[in-house]
Amino acid sequence: MTDPLALDPILAPLERSRPAFNDDDLSHDERFAAFEAHVLAGGKVEATDWMPDEYRTAVLRFVEMHANSELMGVLPEREWLMRAPTLRRKLALTAKVQDEVGHAQLLYRVAEDLGKPREAMFDDLLAGKTKFHNVFHYPTVGWADVGMIAWLVDAAAIVAQQALRDSSYAPYARTMRKICWEESVHIMHGRDVVVTMATGTAAQRAAIQDALDRWWGPLMQMHGPRSPREKDRDLHWRIKAKTSEELRQEFLSIYVPRIRELGLVIPDGALAWDGAIDAWRYGEPDWDELRTVVTNHGPMSQSRLDFRRVNREETRWVRETILGVAVAA
Amino acid sequence: MTDTPPELQPWEVFRQEKDGDPMRHGGSVMAPDAELAVHYARELFGRRQESVRLWVVRRVDVLDLSDPDLLQPPLDRSYKKPGGYVMRDKLAAARAQSGQAKPKARPG
Numbered sequence: 001m002t003d004p005l006a007l008d009p010i011l012a013p014l015e016r017s018r019p020a021f022n023d024d025d026l027s028h029d030e031r032f033a034a035f036e037a038h039v040l041a042g043g044k045v046e047a048t049d050w051m052p053d054e055y056r057t058a059v060l061r062f063v064e065m066h067a068n069s070e071l072m073g074v075l076p077e078r079e080w081l082m083r084a085p086t087l088r089r090k091l092a093l094t095a096k097v098q099d100e101v102g103h104a105q106l107l108y109r110v111a112e113d114l115g116k117p118r119e120a121m122f123d124d125l126l127a128g129k130t131k132f133h134n135v136f137h138y139p140t141v142g143w144a145d146v147g148m149i150a151w152l153v154d155a156a157a158i159v160a161q162q163a164l165r166d167s168s169y170a171p172y173a174r175t176m177r178k179i180c181w182e183e184s185v186h187i188m189h190g191r192d193v194v195v196t197m198a199t200g201t202a203a204q205r206a207a208i209q210d211a212l213d214r215w216w217g218p219l220m221q222m223h224g225p226r227s228p229r230e231k232d233r234d235l236h237w238r239i240k241a242k243t244s245e246e247l248r249q250e251f252l253s254i255y256v257p258r259i260r261e262l263g264l265v266i267p268d269g270a271l272a273w274d275g276a277i278d279a280w281r282y283g284e285p286d287w288d289e290l291r292t293v294v295t296n297h298g299p300m301s302q303s304r305l306d307f308r309r310v311n312r313e314e315t316r317w318v319r320e321t322i323l324g325v326a327v328a329a
Numbered sequence: 330m331t332d333t334p335p336e337l338q339p340w341e342v343f344r345q346e347k348d349g350d351p352m353r354h355g356g357s358v359m360a361p362d363a364e365l366a367v368h369y370a371r372e373l374f375g376r377r378q379e380s381v382r383l384w385v386v387r388r389v390d391v392l393d394l395s396d397p398d399l400l401q402p403p404l405d406r407s408y409k410k411p412g413g414y415v416m417r418d419k420l421a422a423a424r425a426q427s428g429q430a431k432p433k434a435r436p437g
């Protein structure tokens with residue numbers, strides 16, 4: 001019989017001791033170094049692993065913003081549930097709204113495990129201390145907006161979300177796989193709405209062009225201003241994988257041809273593929289508008305937050321019932 | 330109120346996509362009791378008919394073993410794996426010795 005102890009170790013210590021940073025006996029600096037090496041080498045982090053404060057807060061901030069956006073993102077669409085043009089559209093939109101709230105639930109769960117209670121996250125959202133995505137601060141003036149949001153806003157989001165399936169924070173990466181799968185259905189629903197209107201009456205075609213005209217600016221701002229890769233701590237920790245400009249370019253490459261296929265005109269005269277730099281050129285997005293909107297000064301920011309404040313009060317009895325406690329009003 | 334309020338706690342959810350598949354970890358829910366935990370699990374992991382079975386387990390009841398000294402010991406365990414037996418060169422030598430051709434994947 002082979003004595004296992006007589007065999008030569010074939011794995012180097014670093015390879016085998018994956019959670020070296022979990023070792024209580026190491027100093028903080030040693031743990032930090034081991035953790036950083038692990039993450040930079042493509043390693044994954046679980047909720048139960050030790051992690052530096054910088055990493056924990058960075059993941060928390062990222063996931064919390066994402067959760068807030070899912071929660072607030074249903075409000076523009078919710079307004080059209082009772083006005084959907086057919087029963088099938090109404091069912092699809094209801095399912096989408098339900099999915100997005102479900103995504104918020106899943107993401108708040110990921111954030112909770114990092115140490116911030118859900119109630120504290122709602123407090124911060126409603127107090128304006130944390131943010132939600134720019135695109136959900138605008139009004140939905142017609143049914144065409146519902147199609148535009150479900151197709152292009154979700155498409156721009158999924159470009160970013162697909163890159164998060166490889167996040168170093170494993171619970172987030174796993175959740176993103178489920179979310180991306182559901183989002184792909186939303187995009188098909190939205191595209192179907194847009195294609196139907198684009199091939200409909202003159203009034204429907206005008207409505208969908210009008211919606212594109214209004215949503216294009218926010219869409220181009222959505223991924224954020226260009227920033228150098230080496231300065232981005234979220235990239236350093238591999239919480240996300242792509243820069244804002246990479247995401248925007250990817251979105252343009254996939255969706256500009258699909259928008260033009262429908263005979264729609266993108267309201268940016270500077271938009272063109274430049275083979276010399278192998279990238280899209282486009283008119284500079286209005287970054288002042290982005291800053292104004294995400295700090296809750298957008299056209300619908302306060303009314304959407306007010307809706308949530310009222311909703312939170314109106315559903316207080318549910319939480320009290322579930323927890324069996326009298327919460328002071 | 331004198332009753333101790335039930336506390337929210339995490340429950341891990343495992344789901345089976347179709348009959349015969351392994352149970353896979355899907356995520357977790359927060360709930361004060363088993364009944365609501367199952368209800369939330371159904372809402373979040375079975376709403377789209379994407380599961381045929383769910384297992385809902387209190388997180389504190391999950392026994393975690395991830396000690397690399399036990400699971401990834403620094404020893405050559407290749408003799409336990411099919412890939413640990415590489416005979417290409419030896420078989421070539423055997424054929425040279427026997428004068429036989431390399432067998433086809435399937436006879437005939």
